[in-house]
Structures are given as C-alpha cells and as structure tokens.
Amino acid sequence: MANAERLDRERVIKAAVELLDSDGLDALSTRRLGTVLNSSPNVMYWHVGSMENLVGLATDQVFAELTLAIEGASWRDDLAQTARDLRLLFSRHPWLTEAFSTHPRIHGPAIVRFQNHLLQVCSRAGFEGFDLDWAGASVFTQVLGDAWGRTPSPMPKDRTTTPTEIVEQVRGDLADYPLLLERYEALANADPGTVDEASFEFGLTVLLDGLQARLNQRPPAP
Template identity: 30%
Template sequence: MAQQPEAGRRAPLNKERVLRAGVALADDSGIESLSMRRLAQELGVVPMALYKHVPNKEQLLDGMADTVVAQIDLSASGSDWKDVVRRRVLSARRVLLRHRWASQVIESRTGPTPAVLEYLDSMIGTFRDGGFSVDLTHHAMHAMGSRLLGFSQELFDDSGSAGPNGGAEALAAMAAKYPRIAELAAGAAHDTASAVGRSCDDQFEFEFALDLLLDGLEKLHQRGWTSTGSGSGA
C-alpha cells in the first residue's frame, strides 16, 4: 500500500497545538466564540479528542492565558530596576494588544496560572535585586496590580455611545447634572484603537500612570520607606 504523502498527513494533536489553535480562534473571532466544539471544528477533530489534552474549558482558558503571558519578553536586565520593570511592563502591553481578549481571561482566573506566577516571580526578583525591601516590594506589587501584565481597569468606561440620535442630548444632560465630568470628558483625547479591551486606557494614559508609579516607588526606596512608619518622613 502506498504511503500517504507527507503534505497530506494531519499534524498530531497535542496540548500545545490545541492551545495555539484556541489563541488563534480567540484572536480572530473573539473569546465569546470559543467553545470546545468550535475549537474541535477548527482542528478537524471530534470534540472528545480535545479532552485528552484539556479536560475542560476552564483548563483550556488557563492554558491559553499562559500561552499569551509566555510571550512577554523577560530578557530585559540590568542594574536599573526601574528601566527593567518599565520595559517588561510595556512588553506585556504589546502582547496584550495582540491578544485583546487575554486581559478578560486573565482576570477571570480563580488563581494565577504557572506562566503568570513565573512572570510575577521575575518582577519581584527585579525589585529585590534593585535593593527594595520585602516590605516595599510587597506594596509595590499591590500598587502596580494588573498594570504589571499590561492592562488596567479604568474608573470610567467611555467605550459606550448614546447613539447618533440621542448622543448630543445625552451629553447635554450629563453636562447639566455633572459639569466637571463633562468638562473632563470633553477635554480628554482618547485613542480607542489602542485600547486593550473595553475598559482599558490608551497607550499614553497607560505609560503616564506607569511612570507615576515607578517614580513614586523610586522616591520611597530612596527614603528607606517601610509600612511600619520608619523612613516615612518627608
């Protein structure tokens, strides 16, 4: 019997291939389109074939999140902790901009996945190697929050619209009742194309807040700040 041509052979199914296909499907169609059945169709297999590699959808999402986080560049190193942290965070943001669904999935996990733990461990190490105390590092990680992973939750979500007909009236009503909010909204420039998902800031605002945090942490470090009050003077 003649051998099947190499080009016609189906690539063997494994966990890495399943996760890559899940990421590609979410990139192309949105995370809402992801299901085990749809993913099986994309891979040309029956749904039951997936369960050998990912027992359920939650573990699929865990693996997809790790696949994305593993793309963050951890090669940045040097004696300047602030530069290293900044470069890694902006690398994380570039990754999240390529996979706009990922921030939603990362936030929805009940606990940090292995790749997230590895990334956070590297960031803690950067602060500690930069001379930060365990105390200040602990508070720095809390202050940075999801920004360490390239996204942040905004206080106001202005991605919605009142529509072409009611927009002007809605804005006028808002200005009459909440003049300061309306003033701020009218004066702010937003680049919606650069947002990571619905509720995240644009690149300028992201870097602005990141630099404020890093500058503040640098000052606390130089003062020998601790949460117990020692070194917390002006």
C-alpha cells in the same frame, strides 16, 4: 474526522489561542475547537482536561512571548519596560483581560517566569517582605486596569457612536457639573491614540514615583 492520535496538546493549545484572538473568550468551546481541528469535541478533553485548564494553558502560551530582560540603567527602567511589554501583550491578545478576571488562579511555566521577573526587578530596587510581593503585583494590576479600560463595549455592527455624539448625549445631565463637561469635551476633541498612550504613561509614572517614595520611607540601616 481525525482521530485522537493525530492531535497533540500543542496543536490544541495553538488552535485555542487563535480562536481566542479572533473571537474572544466566549467563543472558546470544545465544539469550536473540534471543528477547527476536524476532530470530535470530546477528544479535546484527552489533551487539555477541562475548559478552565485550557484557558490557563492558552494564557501561559502567550505569556511565553514576553522577553523579560533585565538590562536597564535602573530598576525603574526595567519595571517600566516590563509594564509596556505586558501592555502590548494584552493588546495583541485582548481576551487576556477577561481571562484573568474570570480565572484568577491561572498558572504555568511562562507565568511563573513572569512573576519571578517582577520579584527580581523589585528586589533589585530594594523591596523586601510583603512589600516585595505588593510592588510587583501593583505593576500587573496597573496594566490589567489599563487593558480593562481599553476593552471596547459591545455595540451593533451597524452603529458606532462618536465621542462628539456621546458628549451631546450627556450634555444635559452635566449642566450642573461644568468641570466634568469641560473634560468630556476635551477628550472628545483629542486624538484617542495620543490620549490612550499619555494616560498609560501618566499612570505608570505615578506608580513608579509611589514605589520610589515607599523605598525612601524605609528606616536607615543600623
């Protein structure tokens, strides 16, 4: 096996991200990393400390992928683009959803940069005080909720339930709820990718409209 001198913090974090991308958060362990890096599992702790710290380091590593440019025609454009870029990040690294749900104190330079970006865009819009904090947080929460909703449920590898089969399974339970049954059937017959994108854009537009309405409620300047 390789000794500790042949490893460094960057290699361990890179290996952790690759393992998380391929197998998810539950697969991350010092034993798995030791196997990947051909080293003793205990050596990992010399470079990254605890497993919780490693999750934070891996999360911060992928957040560095965000461009975070402020160049739109309006604050709405920049905030919308930030939300879309963040959504793509969650799509590339699905384990981020669970990471933020189970490790709420994740911190690091790239995450701080992202938080500051949200504050800058929302400050440009005119938010102040706690409204400034909450406006940025609402965007992150919107994307996190979308990512959580798109996380597939564990299913046997030899079994895939189609939307039509799901409708048939619940049809009896929805006999007294015709509107709900109608919406189940409509979704079953729609293209999943199109619905997924339209659903996110709908929620994002409603959020931005709500933020604009909040700004419009401000008392006029003296």
